[in-house]
Amino acid sequence: MSINLPEGPGGPLAGVLAGLEGRLAEVVKEVRRLRGMVRELEEENQRLRNIILVDQSGSGGHEQLLHFYEEGFHVCPPQFARVRGNEGCLFCQSFLEKKGLKPHG
Ligand SMILES: [Zn+2]
Known part of the structure; x- marks a missing residue:
């Protein structure tokens, strides 16, 4: 009779976990990158808004x-x-x- 028990260090489960950890790290990195992008876009948006406001008030x-x-x-x-x-x-x-x-x- 064989039951699939998690194996010790270096077993298949450890490999799966390591893989998941790697994927998670990638996702975290991606989220950070996207956050940076969002911040840049927000800043750009703010600049555009300022310009539009300045423009409405004059020239x-x-x-x-x-x-x-x-x-x-x-x-x-x-x-x-x-x-x-x-x-x-x-x-x-x-x-x-x-x-x-x-x-x-
Ligand atoms: Zn141009």
Whole structure:
């Protein structure tokens, strides 16, 4: 008669547990990564909101675009409102120039 009892260290159960632990660690890592992403998106969202609020309180439409661009976002149609970071975007620049605006740098 044979019953499947959990075996000692190094047995199949230990292997299964080790596997689960590894998977769990991966899930935890993924959750952390997603949390970081959510935080970044929230910050970005806040920045966008601030920009929109600033824009509502004053200047005309075209300056808003320039402001938006200088805050580090794309204003060009293909990538509108995406994060531009510190890299210049030729599409944005020519888009702004067409509107008679000159981005600095
Ligand atoms: Zn762009």
